[in-house]
Amino acid sequence: MKVDVIVFECREGSLLQTEAVVTQKKQKVKEQFHLFLTKKRLKATLQRNLILDAFVDLDRPTHMDELYLVLRSKHSHIGHATVYRALRLFAAAGIAREFSLGDGLTRYELAGHGKRHDYLVCSDCGTVTEFDNSSIEQRQLAVARSMGFTVEALKIELRGVCSRCLTQSG
Amino acid sequence: MKVDVIVFECREGSLLQTEAVVTQKKQKVKEQFHLFLTKKRLKATLQRNLILDAFVDLDRPTHMDELYLVLRSKHSHIGHATVYRALRLFAAAGIAREFSLGDGLTRYELAGHGKRHDYLVCSDCGTVTEFDNSSIEQRQLAVARSMGFTVEALKIELRGVCSRCLTQSG
DNA sequence: AAATACAATGACATCCACTTTCATCAAAAA
DNA sequence: TTTTTGATGAAAGTGGATGTCATTGTATTT
Numbered sequence: 001m002k003v004d005v006i007v008f009e010c011r012e013g014s015l016l017q018t019e020a021v022v023t024q025k026k027q028k029v030k031e032q033f034h035l036f037l038t039k040k041r042l043k044a045t046l047q048r049n050l051i052l053d054a055f056v057d058l059d060r061p062t063h064m065d066e067l068y069l070v071l072r073s074k075h076s077h078i079g080h081a082t083v084y085r086a087l088r089l090f091a092a093a094g095i096a097r098e099f100s101l102g103d104g105l106t107r108y109e110l111a112g113h114g115k116r117h118d119y120l121v122c123s124d125c126g127t128v129t130e131f132d133n134s135s136i137e138q139r140q141l142a143v144a145r146s147m148g149f150t151v152e153a154l155k156i157e158l159r160g161v162c163s164r165c166l167t168q169s170g
Numbered sequence: 171m172k173v174d175v176i177v178f179e180c181r182e183g184s185l186l187q188t189e190a191v192v193t194q195k196k197q198k199v200k201e202q203f204h205l206f207l208t209k210k211r212l213k214a215t216l217q218r219n220l221i222l223d224a225f226v227d228l229d230r231p232t233h234m235d236e237l238y239l240v241l242r243s244k245h246s247h248i249g250h251a252t253v254y255r256a257l258r259l260f261a262a263a264g265i266a267r268e269f270s271l272g273d274g275l276t277r278y279e280l281a282g283h284g285k286r287h288d289y290l291v292c293s294d295c296g297t298v299t300e301f302d303n304s305s306i307e308q309r310q311l312a313v314a315r316s317m318g319f320t321v322e323a324l325k326i327e328l329r330g331v332c333s334r335c336l337t338q339s340g
Numbered sequence: 341a342a343a344t345a346c347a348a349t350g351a352c353a354t355c356c357a358c359t360t361t362c363a364t365c366a367a368a369a370a
Numbered sequence: 371t372t373t374t375t376g377a378t379g380a381a382a383g384t385g386g387a388t389g390t391c392a393t394t395g396t397a398t399t400t
Contacts, residue, residue: 043367043376064358079379084358100272104357104386120319131317136309140326143303148333149290156310157325163318213347213396234386249350254387274357274386 026056029095029110036093047078051086055096061109061128101128101157117155122162129162196226199265199280206263217248221256225266231279231298271298271327287325292332299332 033052037044054070055062068083087108090096097111101121118136120129137154144151203222207214224240225232238253257278260266267281271291288306290299307324314321 041368041376045367045377047378077379080357081359081380082378085377100270102270102272104274106358120314120317122319123322129317129319131313133309133313136306136313139303139306139309140328143301143306144290144328144330147290147299147301148336149292149299149328149330150336151328151330152293153329155325155327155329157327158310158314158319158321159323159325160314160319160321162320166318166320211347211397215348215395217349247350250386251351251388252349255348276387 022059026053029056029112032095033090033093036095042089047082048086048089050075050078051083052090052095055087055090055108056110059110061099061107061130063105063107065105099155117153119155119157120162121157121159122165123159192229196223199226202265203260203263206265212259217252218256218259220245220248221253222260222265225257225260225278226280229280231269231277231300233275233277235275269325287323289325289327290332291327291329292335293329 030049030052033048034044036042037048050071051067054067058067058070064080064083064087067087068078068080071078071083087096087106088098091098091108095111096108099107099109099117101107101119118131118133120131122129136156140154140156141151200219200222203218204214206212207218220241221237224237228237228240234250234253234257237257238248238250241248241253257266257276258268261268261278265281266278269277269279269287271277271289288301288303290301292299306326310324310326311321
C-alpha cells in the first residue's frame with residue numbers, strides 16, 4: 001500500500017514560526033550535523049548538504065521516496081541509496097528520529113522538535129497527524145516502570161477517520 | 171533485522187488457564203472460522219485447519235515465519251503462501267488481529283483476547299510483552315475525539331530494556 | 341454416487357522497500 | 371599536489387509479502 005502522508009502541525013505556535021526562526025533552526029541543525037561529521041571523520045559532501053536542506057525545509061515527517069522526489073526535481077544526479085544512507089546518518093547524528101507506522105515505510109522526522117511520538121493515522125486518506133499529550137506519556141512510563149521496564153522510546157498510534165474525511169463522506 | 175519474539179502473558183489469570191478452558195476457547199474459534207467460511211462460500215481445507223490449530227495452540231502473537239516453521243516440523247507439505255493467505259483470512263474472519271511493530275514483519279494475534287494493543291518491546295532481547303491499561307486508553311480516546319478524530323484502533327508501543335536484560339547486564 | 345464447478349494449494353515468479361557491492365569520484369590530510 | 375580514504379550511484383542482492391497458474395481438493399449439484 002502506498003499512501004501520501006501530509007502532516008498537519010498540531011503543536012501550538014508552530015504555524016506561526018517566522019522565516020527567521022526557521023532559518024535559525026536550520027542553521028543549528030546543520031551545525032550539529034557538521035560537528036558530528038568532524039567527530040566521526042566523515043565527509044561533508046554536496047549530496048549530504050542537499051539532502052539535509054531538503055529534509056529540514058520539508059519540516060514534517062517524511063520518508064526516503066518523498067525526499068528523493070523532492071531532490072530529483074531540482075538535482076537530477078542524486079541516487080536512492082545516497083538518500084537512504086543520508087537519512088540513516090542523520091538518525092545516527094541525532095538530528096533525525098527514525099520511526100515506522102506499520103505500512104512498510106521507514107519514516108524520519110527532525111529530532112528536537114520536542115519528543116513527538118503520538119500519531120493519528122487516518123485510515124481513509126492516510127494523513128498522519130501528530131499530537132502531544134504529556135499526561136498520557138507519564139502514565140505510560142509509570143506502568144512500564146512498575147513492570148521493571150526501563151523505557152527508551154514511546155509511541156502511540158491511533159488509527160481512525162479524521163474530521164475531514166468524516167465530513168466529506170457523511 | 172530478525173528477532174525471536176517471546177511474549178509473556180501479563181493479564182492476570184492468563185497463566186492459570188486450565189487445559190479445559192483452552193480447549194473450549196479453541197473450539198469456539200474454530201467454529202467461528204468455519205461459520206465465516208460457510209457464509210463466504212469458502213472451503214475448509216486440511217491446511218487451513220492445521221494452520222488455525224497451530225496458531226491457536228501457540229496462544230501468543232506470532233508471524234508467518236514462526237508459524238511456518240512450527241507447521242513444517244510436523245507437516246512438511248505446507249507452503250509459505252498458504253500460511254500467509256490463511257493468516258490474512260483469519261484476520262478477515264475476525265479471529266485474528268493483524269499488527270506491526272516496525273521491524274518489517276506482519277504479526278498476528280488471536281482476537282477476542284481482550285483488546286490488546288499495548289506492547290513493551292525490549293531493545294536488548296527483542297521480547298514483546300503485552301500489557302493493558304484502560305485509563306491510558308480512555309485518555310487517548312478523549313484527546314483524539316477532541317481533535318475530531320473517530321478512533322478505530324489504538325496502539326501503544328514502548329521500547330526499552332526489560333527487567334531481565336537489565337539484571338543480566340548490570 | 342458421479343459429475344461438475346470452482347476455490348485452494350504450492351512451486352515459482354514477481355513486487356517493493358531497503359541494503360550492499362564495487363568501480364569511480366571527491367573531500368580532507370599529508 | 372599527491373595521497374588517503376570515505377562517498378557516490380548504478381546495478382545487483384535481500385527478505386518479507388503477494389501474484390500467477392497448472393494442478394488438486396472440496397462441496398454442491400445432478
